[in-house]
Amino acid sequence: MFESQALAQKKYTDYKRSGVEWLYDIPSHWKVMRFKFLSSITTGSKNTEDKVDTGIYPFYVRSQTPERINSYSFDGEAILTAGDGAGVGKVYHYVNGKFDFHQRVYKFSDFKHTTGKFLFRYLQSNFFKVATLGEAKSTVDSLRLPLIQDFLVCFPENKAEQASIIDFMDLKSEQIEQTILFKERQIELLKERKQILIQQAVTRGLNPHAPMRDSDIEWIGEIPSHWTIKRAKYIFREVDERSPDGQQELLSVSHLTGVTPRSEKNVTMFMSEDYTGSKTCQKDDLIFNIMWAWMGALGVSNRAGIVSSAYGIYRQLHPDTLNPQYLEMLLKTTAYIAHYNKVSTGLHSSRLRFYGHMFMSMEIGFPDRDEQDAIVAHLDLESEKLNKAVDLLEQQITKLTEYKVTLINSAVTGKIKVPGVTEPKTQDMKVA
Known part of the structure; x- marks a missing residue:
């Protein structure tokens, strides 16, 4: 339009x-x-x-x-x-x-x-x-x-013409902004839909008619009757392996991006001159940011690297027990994050810590590996559809924003003639 x-x-x-x-x-x-x-x-x-x-x-x-x-x-x-x-x-x-x-x-x-x-x-x-x-x-x-x-x-020079230009720009800006706000709300709804799909799938499975049972565990709630509940200590072991030279890729853990290379983070962070002695992780290791676990700062690494010595690293005792993608999505659900928040120790939120013994004593509810793989495949497909819809809306917002800037610039520099303006006779102009 x-x-x-x-x-x-x-x-x-x-x-x-x-x-x-x-x-x-x-x-x-x-x-x-x-x-x-x-x-x-x-x-x-x-x-x-x-x-x-x-x-x-x-x-x-x-x-x-x-x-x-x-x-x-x-x-x-x-x-x-x-x-x-x-x-x-x-x-x-x-x-x-x-x-x-x-x-x-x-x-x-x-x-x-x-x-x-x-x-x-x-x-x-x-x-x-x-x-x-x-x-x-x-x-x-x-x-x-x-x-x-x-x-x-x-x-x-005619201030009535100036006023017409301002009225035009205000009107068009408001129209475009309202359209952008509508599209931003659509993006929010799509992202909410994605989170609901993930939450439902990793905690209830894909079969809405599956028999359910009460786990009697606050952060697990009801789960399909055939699912397993185990304490983390029977699934993982905590590892504390150190880098002899600090030359591996440096990784970071946040609640927004999970485990990512520090080089990909667009933030200003303190960088050490020597990472010798830092903790190392392997592909598919589960990593908790101990200080920010209460916000969901955790993830499963898709590569080997080195991380902060303040992070907690956990490796599956049997690698095929949990699909890495399923594991990360499950542990980032709101109920699990609420549990980290509840058991973490500290005087206030900025000082809360989620230590290894807290994780190892925590129960986890999950299906067998085949069902986990099916859940991940389903969520990948549905997420791709939603992500494409979000990308399209974001592209539209970018174009609308660019159009608004171009329109305002064109109006205020006389490249277009706005409605209501009557041109006077041409007059000479000199640069002051």
Whole structure:
């Protein structure tokens, strides 16, 4: 729907050279001026109590997750806010998902040729160009006052035309955002459906008519009558083997990704210079992150490697007892995780520990290996279908986000003519 609308957007009758390389042509009646001639800019305080004013449109740009109002993706992080009326606006640095009020604040006011909202939308759409002006090497460095003052802005002098452009952008942004929110909710439902399928299959099996029995164990509950219940100590042994040289692949364990190579994790983590003496694991070993087991930080490794000495490593006494995929899915179900949480020791959640003796004394309910294999094969098939549906929705969201950015940029730089705009006679324009 939105793509077809984009093709139908009208153009202005006459265009002229803007004199600005990245702006290209602009409507013939538009002007180009430097930011410093459009609004006064003053340096605000670094007061940590300084808050974003009610009614001001928040905006930040990140390389991965655009904010709900508007976005432009580039390498860096920043927040830009602005408002109309009183002409209040701020520029913030964005840090770790939170507003950092210790940064320099620029206040824009006394708008002479544009409304505050138009100027905000223009900067919002073209913010990455501010960030790449001059010799700035990072977003924080790029927010220097001289760069903002000399930034070139194109605009129609008629504020009624500016208002029409803003109304158009607000309407289209809201429509696109509502569509994105709907698709995000669909993704959430699909992911919930996947978790329900996994939970049901690994704890109840695939036959809904199978006779059930009460296990009399809180975290196992009812299971098919033919399933087995055993303590972990009769299935596993704890291993503590050490690397003589620390040259094996370094692995990490988290509640989100299970056991994964540290090199694949997109986070900043402390790296040791020497891993000699670290614990080693083998393929199909079960590994618990002792400190975060209460969150489900565990997994079965699909490779040999070295892990933190604080992890617990368990190896099956008989390798064919438990399918590795089935084992990981079972031990990550909510009831089992609730058990780790309950028995872990510590003063509060950030200090809870799930030690080896706690796991070895825990009962596990499971079917024979053939049924486990059938459950895994069924879940692989169903998960693939759901994952494809999620991937398609995520692709649609990406396209919608890109379209919104393109649409806003096109409207605010005169590349398209929004409804309600009447063109005046062509007039000369010079770069201020």
